[in-house]
Amino acid sequence: MNRADFIGESIDFIHRYTMKSLQKTAEEHGVTIPQIRVIADVYAHNIVSIKQLSQNLKMTQSTVSDIVDRLIAKEFLVKSPNQKDKRLVDITLSPKLVEEIDESISELTSQSLIGVINLLSPSEQETVEKGMKLLVSAVKEKMIAEGIDNYDFIDILYFSEKDKRRK
Secondary structure (H helix, E strand, O other), X not given: OOHHHHXXXXXXXXXXXXXXXXXXXXXXXXXXXXXXXXXXXXXXXXXXXXXXXXXXXXXXXXXXHHHHHHHHHOOOEEEEEOOOOOOOEEEEEOHHHHHHHHHHHHHHHHXXXXXXXXXXXXXXXXXXXXXXXXXXXXXHHHHHHHOXXXXXXXXXXXXXXXXXXXX
């Protein structure tokens, strides 16, 4: 197996593991993976429309609308008229959910890998972190060179302000 295939399959394997772990955690909290994806996108953008959510998540508007309605019923999301165009509605997180997310955001975003990473020695953890930073930097460069959308979240996820100060 060549290096690119190995790395690609490794990333797929880790992604499948994190999705299964997330699914287990979601089920424990009474929500589905699509519902978590909607909540995460609303959290990332603060205020979104059904149309924006469907574009961001690559889901149909009817699917997103159904998910949003279920999350509103669970009091996770709030739907309100758009201030500029009353024909549109804005979707936001409920104040209750914002408080819960703010209290445990770091746990929610990394929970599935914490146990795995803790199986490694501190030096192995550092090696993995350095390797991932190198790989993400290379992907980011390639995206820029090819004119592919370079999402800001890459900087947030992989290069926190603390890391930037260390360089």
